[in-house]
Amino acid sequence: MRSAALRRCLAPALTAAPLPLPPRRGLSAPLPRARSAAAAARKVTDNAKNSLASLKRKNPRLEPTLAIIQAHNDQLIQEANKNLAKEIGLRVIHICLPEGSTKDEIVSEILRLNDDPNVQGLALDLPESLYSSKVLNAVKPEKDVDGLSSVNLGRLVHGDVCDCLVPPTVCAVMELLEDIGGKKVLLVGTHGAEGAALQSVLQRRGAAVLSCHWGAPQLQSELHHADAVVFGSMKPHGVPVSCTKPGATIINCARGPLPEKHSYGQQNNPADEKTVGSLAVAMRMQNMVKNMERWIQSQQYRKWDLHSLKLQPLSPVPSDIEISRAQSPKAVDVLAKEIGLLTDEIEIYGQTKAKVRLSLLERLRDQPDGKYVLVAGITPTPLGEGKSTVTVGLVQALTAHLNINSFACLRQPSQGPTFGVKGGAAGGGYAQVIPMEEFNLHLTGDIHAITAANNLLAAAIDARILHENTQSDKSLYNRLVPVVNGVRGFSAIQLARLRRLGINKTDPKTLTEEEISKFVRLDIDPSTITWQRVVDTNDRFLRRITVGQANTEKGFVRQAQFDIAVASEIMAILALTTSLQDMKERLGRMVVANDKKGQPVTAEDLGTPVFVHAGPFANIAHGNSSVLADKIALKLVGEKGFVVTEAGFGADIGMEKFFNIKCRASGLVPSVVVLVATVRALKMHGGGPNVTAGAPLKKEYTEENLQLVADGCCNLQKQIQITQLFGVPVVVALNVFKTDSPAEIDLVCKIAKESGAFDAVPCHHWSAGGKGAVKLAQAVEKAANQKNSFKYLYSLELPIVEKIRIIAQKVYGAQDIELSPAAQSQVDRYTQQGFGNLPICMAKTHLSLSHQPERKGVPTGFILPISDVRASIGAGFIYPLVGTMSTMPGLPTRPCFYDIDLDPITEQVKGLF
Numbered sequence: 001m002r003s004a005a006l007r008r009c010l011a012p013a014l015t016a017a018p019l020p021l022p023p024r025r026g027l028s029a030p031l032p033r034a035r036s037a038a039a040a041a042r043k044v045t046d047n048a049k050n051s052l053a054s055l056k057r058k059n060p061r062l063e064p065t066l067a068i069i070q071a072h073n074d075q076l077i078q079e080a081n082k083n084l085a086k087e088i089g090l091r092v093i094h095i096c097l098p099e100g101s102t103k104d105e106i107v108s109e110i111l112r113l114n115d116d117p118n119v120q121g122l123a124l125d126l127p128e129s130l131y132s133s134k135v136l137n138a139v140k141p142e143k144d145v146d147g148l149s150s151v152n153l154g155r156l157v158h159g160d161v162c163d164c165l166v167p168p169t170v171c172a173v174m175e176l177l178e179d180i181g182g183k184k185v186l187l188v189g190t191h192g193a194e195g196a197a198l199q200s201v202l203q204r205r206g207a208a209v210l211s212c213h214w215g216a217p218q219l220q221s222e223l224h225h226a227d228a229v230v231f232g233s234m235k236p237h238g239v240p241v242s243c244t245k246p247g248a249t250i251i252n253c254a255r256g257p258l259p260e261k262h263s264y265g266q267q268n269n270p271a272d273e274k275t276v277g278s279l280a281v282a283m284r285m286q287n288m289v290k291n292m293e294r295w296i297q298s299q300q301y302r303k304w305d306l307h308s309l310k311l312q313p314l315s316p317v318p319s320d321i322e323i324s325r326a327q328s329p330k331a332v333d334v335l336a337k338e339i340g341l342l343t344d345e346i347e348i349y350g351q352t353k354a355k356v357r358l359s360l361l362e363r364l365r366d367q368p369d370g371k372y373v374l375v376a377g378i379t380p381t382p383l384g385e386g387k388s389t390v391t392v393g394l395v396q397a398l399t400a401h402l403n404i405n406s407f408a409c410l411r412q413p414s415q416g417p418t419f420g421v422k423g424g425a426a427g428g429g430y431a432q433v434i435p436m437e438e439f440n441l442h443l444t445g446d447i448h449a450i451t452a453a454n455n456l457l458a459a460a461i462d463a464r465i466l467h468e469n470t471q472s473d474k475s476l477y478n479r480l481v482p483v484v485n486g487v488r489g490f491s492a493i494q495l496a497r498l499r500r501l502g503i504n505k506t507d508p509k510t511l512t513e514e515e516i517s518k519f520v521r522l523d524i525d526p527s528t529i530t531w532q533r534v535v536d537t538n539d540r541f542l543r544r545i546t547v548g549q550a551n552t553e554k555g556f557v558r559q560a561q562f563d564i565a566v567a568s569e570i571m572a573i574l575a576l577t578t579s580l581q582d583m584k585e586r587l588g589r590m591v592v593a594n595d596k597k598g599q600p601v602t603a604e605d606l607g608t609p610v611f612v613h614a615g616p617f618a619n620i621a622h623g624n625s626s627v628l629a630d631k632i633a634l635k636l637v638g639e640k641g642f643v644v645t646e647a648g649f650g651a652d653i654g655m656e657k658f659f660n661i662k663c664r665a666s667g668l669v670p671s672v673v674v675l676v677a678t679v680r681a682l683k684m685h686g687g688g689p690n691v692t693a694g695a696p697l698k699k700e701y702t703e704e705n706l707q708l709v710a711d712g713c714c715n716l717q718k719q720i721q722i723t724q725l726f727g728v729p730v731v732v733a734l735n736v737f738k739t740d741s742p743a744e745i746d747l748v749c750k751i752a753k754e755s756g757a758f759d760a761v762p763c764h765h766w767s768a769g770g771k772g773a774v775k776l777a778q779a780v781e782k783a784a785n786q787k788n789s790f791k792y793l794y795s796l797e798l799p800i801v802e803k804i805r806i807i808a809q810k811v812y813g814a815q816d817i818e819l820s821p822a823a824q825s826q827v828d829r830y831t832q833q834g835f836g837n838l839p840i841c842m843a844k845t846h847l848s849l850s851h852q853p854e855r856k857g858v859p860t861g862f863i864l865p866i867s868d869v870r871a872s873i874g875a876g877f878i879y880p881l882v883g884t885m886s887t888m889p890g891l892p893t894r895p896c897f898y899d900i901d902l903d904p905i906t907e908q909v910k911g912l913f
Contacts, residue, residue, distance in 0.1 A: 037279045040175045044282040048289045049088045055292055056089065064090050064292045066121040066145065066285075067113045069106060071097040077125055080281045088285050093119070099127070103135055110138040117344045117359050120295045121145040121288045136193060140343070142294070145287045148193040157200045165290060168283035170198045172276035173230055173251050174205070175283070181206035183227040189214050190232030190253070198230065214239050251276065298342060301367040301638055306338045308400040311769040313430050324434045339405075339636055352434075358580065360632055369634035370405065370641035371784040372668055375733075376655035377676040378719045379849060379856070381691040385678045386428065386735040386766070390773070391646045393431035393765025394674065394733070397777035398642050400770045404781070405641030407633035408433075409625045429766030431773070447536050447565050454568040458533045460606045461592055462547060465524050466556050473513070476520040481508045494519075496588075497605055522605055523595040526558045530870055531592035536565035572841075572875035575626045576665040590874035591835075600833050603874070624648070624658050627666040634668070642780070644674075649846035651675060651719040652811050659726050660793055661839045661877055671784040673723045673730045674776070675757070677716050677748060679709060679740045685857045686712030704741040709748060711857075716748070717755040718849065718858045722811055724756055727789035731779045732760035738767075758783045796837045800827045803840045804866060804880055812849050814864040823880065826869040830878060835871055844882040851883035 056062050068081055078094055085092040095109055106126065113119050122143040124135070133150065141151040147165035155164035166174075177185070185207045190198055195211065202209045210226075212219055214235060220242050223229060228249040235241060235254075244250060250273040309330060318326070332354045336346045342363075346354040375391045391408050398406035410433065427433055467476065481488055488508045490498065495506065503515050511519065535542065542562035549557055565571070569590055577583040588604035595601055625645050633643040647654030655673065663670065680701050684691055686708040689698045700708060716732070723730040732752040734745060745762050752760035759779040764772030794806045801819065808814040819827065830836065847853035850862050870879040 037172075037176060037274050037276065040172075041279040041282040044175070044279065044286050045084060045088060048282070048286040052089045052289050052292065055289075055296060059296060062292070062296070063118075064121070064288065064295075065093060065119050066090055066123065066288045067093045067095060067116075067119045068123045068125055069095045069097065069109055069113070070125040071101045071106065071130060072099060072125065072127055074125075077281075080278060081125075081284070084278075084281050084285050085288075088289070090285060090288055101130070103130055103132060106130055106135050107138045110135070114138075114140045114143065115344060117357070119143065121291050123284060131192065142298070142343070143291070145284060145291050147197070147287065150193075153193050153197055156197055159204070165287045166201060167194055167197050168280045168287060169194055169253055169276055170201055171283035171286070172280040173198060173253065174201060175279060176251055176274050176276070177228055177249065180228065182208070184208045184210070184225065185228045185230065186222050186226035187211040187230050187232060188219065188223075189235075190230060195232060198232075250274065253280075299363045301364055301635070302340055303638070304339050304405050306335075306399065306405075311430055311771075313768050313771075315767070317429050317767050320428050320432060323430060324432060327434055329434050341636070356632055358628065358632075361628075361635065364635035367635045368639040369668070370407075370637035370639060370643055371671040372630070372634065373642055373644045373672045373674060373780060373784070374655060374658055374670050374728075375644060375646045375674045375676060376651040376658075376719070376723070377649065378678075378681055378715050379650040379652070379685065380846065381678075381681050381684055382693045382847065383680075383691060385676055385681050387646050387676045389427040389429065389431045389766055390674065390676045390733050390735055390763060390776075391644050392427040392433060393763060393770060393773035394776055394780065395642075395644050396431060396765065396770025397773035398644075398770075398781075401774045402777050402781070404777075405637040407637050407641070407643045409629045409633050409643060409645040430769035431765035447571075450568055450570045450574065451534055451536055451565045454531075454534045454565070454570050457590075457592065457603055457606065458531055461524065461529060461531055462556070462558075464522060464606060465526060466553060468521055468523070469556060470554060473517045473520055477508075477516050480520055493604065500604075522601050523597070524593045524601055525596045526593075528594040529558075529560070529592065531590075532561050532563045534563045534565040534568045538564070569872040569875050572872055572877070575624055576662060576875055578627055578631075578666065586874040586876070588874070591871055594829070598829070598832075600873070624654070624662045627662060627668075630666065630668060642784070650849075651722050652849055653842065653844055653846060655723065656793065656807065656811050657841055659728075659790075661841060663790075664792065664796075664839060665876065669788065669790050670726075670728050671788060672758075672780050673728050674780060675716075675719055675723060675730050675732050676735055677732055677752070678735050678737065679744050679748065680737060682712035682716060682748065683708040684712065685715040686710065687856075688712070702739045704744060706743060706747060709744050710751070713748065713751045713755075714858045715849070715856070716752060718813070720752065720755050720757055725793060725810060727791050729758045729783040729786045729788070730756070731776070731783050732757045733773075733776050734760065734762045735766070736762050736764055758786065794840075796839060800831060800836055800838075800840070800869070800878055803878075804842070807840060807842060808864040812844075812864060813858060813860050813862075814850070815861050817864045817866055819866045820868070823866045823869045826871075830869070830871050835873055835878070838871070838873075839877045841872070841877040841879050842882060843879060 052064065055064075066085060068078075070078060078096075082092055082094070095113075097105065097109065106124075110122065110124075113122050120143065122139050123146050124131075124139070126135070136148045137150050139149050141149050144152050145165060145168075147153065147156065147167040147170075152164045155161075156166060180202065185202050187195065187198065187209065188211075190211060191213075199209050199211060207228075210222060212222060214233075216222075220240075223242065223244050226245060226248055228251070229244055230251045230253060232253050252273060252275045309327065311327075317323075329352045332348060332350075332352055333343075333346070336354060337343075341356065341360065345357045345360050345363075347357065348354045373394070375387050375394070377385050377387045388410060391410065395406045395408040398404045467479075471479075481490060481494065490506065490508060498505065498519060501515075501518050503511070503519065505511060505515070539562065544559060544561050547558060547560050548555075570587070573583060573586045573590075577586060588602060590603040591600040592603060592606070593601045624647055630643060630645055634641075637643055647658040651673070659670070680691070680697070683701055683705060688700045688705075688708050691697065691701070720730055720732070732749070734748050734752075736745060749760035749762065759782070761776045761779050763776050765776075766772070770777075793810065794803050796803075798806075801817070805817050808817045844851060845853045848855045848859065850859040851864055852859070852862075855862075865883050866880045867883060868881040870881070871877075872879050
């Protein structure tokens with residue numbers, strides 16, 4: 001028998017350039033007697049076993065797995081691989097494809113195993129006709145334990161032996177030949193990648209190598225003069241072969257045993273024939289162990305080798321879209337490699353974006369986290385004050401100018417503001433995410449996936465009510481638990497529902513009539529449905545709708561509404577989840593309504609929707625990027641790196657929710673808060689005229705006015721105080737506009753530092769990129785080294801109303817709160833249902849510290865009205881609505897989409913900014 005590594009027709013021969021050979025002294029002297037193949041195999045096996053045992057001691061959870069694709073019926077080879085792997089401690093997966101499989105079918109299987117993170121090595125046992133460059137090069141070089149891909153072979157031929165694996169057959173031949181310096185080695189019937197590798201290694205070891213095929217006329221003569229002969233394939237019938245040189249070593253790498261020794265050696269001096277067989281199998285396993293050593297090394301955290309793109313800012317600053325298109329983005333796979341991501345940890349979407357697999361968290365579980373920086377802001381104008389721009393600019397400065405590993409974790413933009421007022425959330429100027437169009441127009445479609453999952457659940461609720469109203473228990477049961485192929489069985493979700501009902505049965509035939517009725521009837525009270533349909537555009541006319549008016553719905557009509565997609569609880573769950581299992585459990589816990597007995601009905605009672613990524617809107621949701629994104633980034637940047645993430649709107653809502661909700665879910669502790677302010681917003685809070693989207697700014701905002709700035713700094717001071725409630729150092733980032741005067745800038749920074757900010761820094765990242773935010777980056781780095789006494793604002797054990805009151809009084813500055821009867825009823829219900837110990841996610845206007853958008857500065861003495869209270873049980877928070885706050889924004893008179901169009905010639909989106 002022979003090893004899987006030997007069954008090769010292989011790729012067309014790769015000719016290695018001849019190497020200078022040492023003087024051919026003693027060329028006629030015979031080689032020392034080659035060692036026993038069995039003894040060599042035993043030695044290699046023991047070494048591999050000991051090496052792997054050592055690796056496992058250092059990495060207890062290591063489960064090295066070798067996949068072997070086989071397309072023949074040779075059970076001996078399969079058994080040899082399996083037995084030797086078991087002895088060494090390797091796990092082997094045999095993929096046995098039928099004989100006659102095509103190259104495309106083989107490649108398809110290879111590509112599947114390439115993408116399997118649980119497979120660290122891949123080998124091929126195929127008929128000779130299937131070995132081609134197409135097949136061999138389909139194997140990822142890092143998984144190629146047989147060392148026959150062009151990448152691996154190229155390294156071998158060029159002498160980069162530290163970065164490649166020598167093919168097992170070649171290893172076996174070299175093990176059997178021992179001392180070959182200055183000897184003449186004849187290769188017969190060796191070809192393709194394996195033949196090239198063997199020739200290269202022999203030459204590097206000082207042998208004089210000659211290769212010929214079975215039909216070569218000089219074969220007889222060369223056999224007679226060679227010190228060692230390596231047969232790479234079976235001798236064809238009808239090819240006469242005379243005696244080999246007395247004492248020569250013959251090594252057989254062919255498929256099966258060659259004819260008897262006297263076919264090649266003299267009867268009175270038989271040649272020393274060896275077959276590589278089990279030795280080549282052992283060498284393959286040894287290669288797998290070497291591959292594991294490299295794999296483990298590749299899994300360790302390593303310092304980034306990031307090459308930042310060069311910026312050449314222009315003055316005046318072009319439009320955002322012009323800047324975005326003028327900069328060629330780095331290919332995302334190149335970027336991923338530079339920051340330490342492995343090939344199988346990313347899923348690429350085009351050239352500029354990719355998703356990161358959660359397996360990275362397991363790989364870097366022992367890697368210390370970096371510093372955690374939150375960018376918040378003062379109470380903004382309707383135009384926004386540039387938190388995303390500051391976030392990007394700060395990361396640009398940290399990475400490109402201070403040479404510190406840093407990551408920005410942003411939220412995915414909603415189409416509401418993109419097509420409504422703000423026009424996007426990619427940052428701006430020379431501090432933006434590129435390509436801007438893809439970022440603003442939903443990246444990989446995650447918000448759409450959330451929308452679909454949300455609306456599927458909404459449809460399921462109404463459909464279930466209809467079916468229960470129009471069918472008997474028996475009819476419902478027969479449809480919910482149908483007979484399939486003569487067998488009736490519960491699904492996993494249905495079994496879970498039975499357990500929640502206290503019915504410990506698994507056979508559908510054994511339920512009583514009472515148990516069947518309990519199982520099939522959710523008895524949803526339509527007036528208590530809290531699960532709304534969503535859409536990711538501002539559409540005020542969907543704030544109240546009527547559903548069920550078609551004749552087919554048999555009179556089941558009810559009032560409902562739409563929310564903006566990012567207000568969906570599914571979005572909140574995605575942002576707060578810590579694993580896929582945690583996500584699944586949270587989705588199942590979502591309360592969608594109450595039954596007629598007042599008990600909660602959950603998504604799990606209907607079936608669990610599944611989706612994917614996080615978005616904005618801290619006024620009507622918690623508005624933060626995902627916990628998983630932050631955790632992955634904190635591992636990637638390393639202990640001395642920085643992760644900068646953003647909280648929506650002002651510190652009073654986005655930051656408060658970040659600390660009280662997101663940090664509770666993640667267990668992460670923030671290092672610094674960056675509080676973004678603008679002279680424009682401060683002037684508004686100081687009594688300046690209204691700022692309206694789409695309308696030109698009044699002269700108060702474009703001319704120096706120190707009094708308005710000084711008066712408006714009360715809002716900045718209040719937001720600094722809010723940050724201090726949580727015990728985190730705060731750095732004020734003044735986002736400078738070209739109309740801001742030096743005196744105004746100096747005044748804001750002076751007041752900020754006098755009000756308790758660790759530092760206050762003017763920032764010019766919009767016009768200069770990272771270079772314009774270097775002072776901010778330096779201030780953040782210093783602040784991150786300060787004492788951190790982070791604490792939550794309230795205890796979860798407090799009653800729901802008391803937690804709302806603490807937020808209203810300590811954060812917003814309210815005198816007290818006032819709950820509507822409907823809100824109080826909901827609080828009582830949630831408390832009775834056992835949901836009282838959840839954090840609070842206030843839905844409040846972002847345009848004022850109070851509930852009244854027109855009240856600027858720092859309002860005091862007001863009573864905060866709570867009109868309604870909802871519960872996002874799956875996400876894990878109570879959701880009070882303040883005043884007239886709506887969860888479906890409306891479009892302005894002239895939305896941004898008037899200017900957004902698709903160029904039919906260039907096929908580019910235009911008018912985003």
